[in-house]
Amino acid sequence: MKRRCKCILVFLFVCTGPFLSAQNDRLIIGRTTGKLPIGKNVTIRTFGFTDSLSGQVTFPGSEIEAREGDSVSIDFWNISQGNPVSLYCKEMEFQQRNAENEVMKVKEPIHHMVHGFYSFQAKKAGTYLYYSPENYPFNLQAGMFGVLIIRPKETDSLDHKPSQEILWCSNEIDTKWHTDAIMGTAYDVSNKPILLPLYKPNYFLINGKTTIENKGLQSFVNKKEKVLLRLVNSGLYLHEIQFPSDAELKFISGSDRNLIAGPNGYRIQLHSGECLEVFVFLDQVNEKEKIRYHFIEPISKKVAYKAEIPVFY
Incomplete structure (x- = not known):
């Protein structure tokens, strides 16, 4: 009888396990051809992250949103003409993967016209900054940064949500x-x-x-x-x-x-x-x-x- 109960518990865990987290896939494009108006008759050249080839560079760049427990995968396509770039978040461990989806032991910058693959587990709710750490602080100041928002797993009732x-x-x-x-x-x-x-x-x-x-x-x-x-x-x-x-x-x-x-x-x-x-x-x-x-x-x-x-x- 005890053995049967153990089997039932294992079966329930296996069946419900995939529903405990969701897969979140994103495409982010790194580019060096942005234009940002910052004042009257003043427009500067910028770098940045966009969601599509036709997307305009903004400050901040592409927003990544997930919920606690999500597994997030990022396809990062570097179409910039400058030095290689990569993605980094101080508070979040971005694992870099190769084309076979294997975790790379040594992280490498992504070269021009090459796809890089990253993944991370959204463990803690909060707001985070991610950016390209190459040539720091130049790439950051140039505009290669975005915001990562991880929402709590629990959904608040309408009475407690902010306006x-x-x-x-x-x-x-x-x-x-x-x-x-x-x-x-x-x-x-x-x-x-x-x-x-x-x-x-x-x-x-x-x-x-x-x-x-x-x-x-x-x-x-x-x-x-x-x-x-x-x-x-x-x-x-x-x-x-x-x-x-x-x-x-x-x-x-x-x-x-x-x-x-x-x-x-x-x-x-x-x-x-x-x-x-x-x-x-x-x-x-x-x-x-x-x-x-x-x-x-x-x-x-x-x-x-x-x-x-x-x-x-």
């Missing part, structure tokens, strides 16, 4: 790094680092647009509804976000040390590559309040740029 989800992916741009002379560097089999001028950013962006173009966080008519805010620092500076004193923030994922409560309200500090998810409650906030965004040079600790973003629109 909206907002992604603020911020970075700086030094236009001297985006000239054709630098971005058109000839292919080099040694993949040597590109010689760059001293980094002095002159544009400061959120989701690929200047900070003054950001309309705000929440509609005023919906101020009583909580907002899920995903913050990603894809730049090289320290990014600090100061919220009004009456705003309430609840930590969701990332590092809770980056969320700081003070007498003047909550502030969030994100170093390069760091991400944070928070619930934001704005029902007690005045209609005219602002969110202050600071871009801070990491060595001197001096604020290089300040922006004020309306809380409501």
Whole structure:
């Protein structure tokens, strides 16, 4: 009798096992022919990740979305003319596979017009930055980065869902790094680092647009509804976000040390590559309040740029 029960349990495990996780397949294309308008009559050349050959390069690039427990496979097609590139996420182990789907013991950059294959297990819900680590930090600053969102396995009821989800992916741009002379560097089999001028950013962006173009966080008519805010620092500076004193923030994922409560309200500090998810409650906030965004040079600790973003629109 005991043996029969054991067999039944094994059978149930085998039958239900495949349903515990889902397979998530993605195609991402790496390219060096992007154009990004960043101001009045100002357009710069960029690198980036797109979902299709006809897709336009955006900041951030291709978004990867999965649910906890998913097995994610990525077909990365490098059509860039520059040095070989690859995919990397600091908090997520990207396994590289060959054409036979075997895990490669030694990871290699993907060369021009070649497909590379990656896979990872979506173990922990949260928001993450992925990027090309070759010629760091050039490829990152040039635009070869995207956001990876892993949603919790459990589905919240409608009563507990936020009214909206907002992604603020911020970075700086030094236009001297985006000239054709630098971005058109000839292919080099040694993949040597590109010689760059001293980094002095002159544009400061959120989701690929200047900070003054950001309309705000929440509609005023919906101020009583909580907002899920995903913050990603894809730049090289320290990014600090100061919220009004009456705003309430609840930590969701990332590092809770980056969320700081003070007498003047909550502030969030994100170093390069760091991400944070928070619930934001704005029902007690005045209609005219602002969110202050600071871009801070990491060595001197001096604020290089300040922006004020309306809380409501």
